Amino acid sequence: MFLAAILLVPTLSVHATERDGMTEEKAVEIADNMFENIDASQKILKTSDGGYLIGKATVTSVDDYDEIITTYDSAMDPNSMSVEEAKQDVVNSLVHPEDSLIQPRLASPPTQRWVLALGAEYKSSAFSGSGWRFSGYMFAPEPSSGYYLLWTSYGDDGRVGSLDQAYATLNGSLQGDIIYNGSPTYINKGTLSHVYYTFNPVNGSYYYVQNI
Numbered sequence: 001m002f003l004a005a006i007l008l009v010p011t012l013s014v015h016a017t018e019r020d021g022m023t024e025e026k027a028v029e030i031a032d033n034m035f036e037n038i039d040a041s042q043k044i045l046k047t048s049d050g051g052y053l054i055g056k057a058t059v060t061s062v063d064d065y066d067e068i069i070t071t072y073d074s075a076m077d078p079n080s081m082s083v084e085e086a087k088q089d090v091v092n093s094l095v096h097p098e099d100s101l102i103q104p105r106l107a108s109p110p111t112q113r114w115v116l117a118l119g120a121e122y123k124s125s126a127f128s129g130s131g132w133r134f135s136g137y138m139f140a141p142e143p144s145s146g147y148y149l150l151w152t153s154y155g156d157d158g159r160v161g162s163l164d165q166a167y168a169t170l171n172g173s174l175q176g177d178i179i180y181n182g183s184p185t186y187i188n189k190g191t192l193s194h195v196y197y198t199f200n201p202v203n204g205s206y207y208y209v210q211n212i
Helices: 012-018 024-034 083-095 163-170
Strands: 052-054 056-060 068-073 113-116 121-123 132-134 138-141 148-154 158-161 177-179 185-188 195-199 206-210
Touching (some): 113 121, 138 148
Antiparallel strands (some): 056 113, 132 195, 148 185
């Protein structure tokens, strides 16, 4: 199950079609809301799934949590950007999705596990599409910080579950904790990783996960 193939949205032309009707004004509003809690002095690292990391994260094997694949630190990474640059990047990806090579929306649960250090946070890129859509990564708090992660869904409701719950939901058995639009919710999955998912997402909606 952990090695299940990732099914990406098939083409960039579909991606562009899903974003029809996204105005620059709306995109600017989404970008401003996404980073409103981030100090202007902080650095933001864009991730391979199109999301944004603030702080430190460790990527581990899904089969052996002690096997570290790589680590990230947005404060030190040479590829990190300023808050204003991140906002503009969000606007560009929403208004001109055809220029982006990143397809962040997964049609099946993710296979990468990210461990967020205490104080770290991750903001997804904007969702669109139909059917179930899943986060690009599964998340876990660093062990020394406890089992809770703070989740917020913006623009739409969503769910957070373990990987097994995400697969069960995809296969027709609705599982996981509901995250209501704009309502930060602490979720405890014990030693299991967290997966965000939403059905028929509102165009431009996104999620936000923090280890605080």
